[in-house]
Amino acid sequence: MRSLRHLLPAMSPFRLPEQLRAAAGAVVGLLLCSLLVATGSPVSGLTVALVAPLGASAVLLFAVPNSPLAQPWSALVGNVISALVALAALTFVPAPWTAGLAVGGAILAMMMLRALHPPGGAVALLSVLDPEPVLEAGVWFAFVPVGITTATLVVAAIGYNHLTGRAYPFRQADTPKGREAALRLGLTNDDLGALLSRFNQSTNLGVADLGRLLAAAEEEAAQHRFNGTTCADVMTRDLITARPDAPLTELARLFRDNAIKSLPVIDDHGKLLGLVLQADLIAPLIVAGPVTALRQKRSTLMASDIMRPATAAVPHDLPVGLLLNRLAAQGVEVVPVTRAGQLAGILTRSDIIGLLLRGSDERRAGLRGVSA
Known part of the structure; x- marks a missing residue:
């Protein structure tokens, strides 16, 4: 039973307001992408269409907007570079190696560019499974439709998350300001980054958000330690x-x-x-x-x-x-x-x-x- 416990859900309990907020954001984002598709391509001879991995991108951008994997750079560059890698695999790699090398190459390219975005792997695989539109559009496929629809989804996520109280894009770590950083942590950004690397969490959580979590934990511990005693x-x-x-x-x-x-x-x-x-x-x-x-x-x-x-x-x-x-x-x-x-x-x-x-x-x- 103890081993089976590790197979149970690891996410926090269901909270209706937050889940509805994320789901509604995906609706808004993909609706804007659909409207873009309806208006046609800004480049003559190219077709704008929704690609399936946009659904996975929407999950990240609206459900976990603080994740480094969901940031604008990761989403846009990750999807575009994955499409380009898939095109190269279709052009130079024979079957049955095409799918594996396309996805593996996409992962490598995304990590080299610090743009890891899981839907990028789906972009690469989808391109290999349905190669005709990819080969027909050539290099442009990475930008129209993949790049332009991803950019539309990112813009929608920036506006929607801001309006619903979520910090997006990612809060980059900077010099600590205010009493929160000065009084609580006593840790530098390098220290926080080292902690993330030690526990292999650098792709799941950013330095700035780790600092906020630790600061909140330290404040809670101080409240317990001194029974809520104030200055x-x-x-x-x-x-x-x-x-x-x-x-x-x-x-x-x-x-x-x-x-x-x-x-x-x-x-x-x-x-x-x-x-x-x-x-x-x-x-x-x-x-x-x-x-x-x-x-x-x-x-x-x-x-x-x-x-x-x-x-x-x-x-x-x-x-x-x-x-x-x-x-x-x-x-x-x-x-x-x-x-x-x-x-x-x-x-x-x-x-x-x-x-x-x-x-x-x-x-x-x-x-x-x-x-x-």
């Missing part, structure tokens, strides 16, 4: 702050009198402008030079001159577990927390360590209860 739950709220025009002497006094490691800089409305650390206060004085220059520097510098930008701030409702990578691997000491654009608190390594220790005590108590 607002553990941040320090009673803050010592400074104005952007505060001189260095005032900043030094605030650090000395309050035993703090960071000093948020805010405007009159409470908006976070930047952050001053103790090292930021010392650095400009060290490079000031002689004593006279040092006194002049100390009297003219203000908080706005030495503060760090507030780009590292996080929203108050961010799950605190998502900050672990930033505080640990990236060496960040303090993270400002904002609410509606205004400074709400500060998170430090000490806050996170305290939360981790509190969680470990609760887990040990739970384990003792189970063993008892």
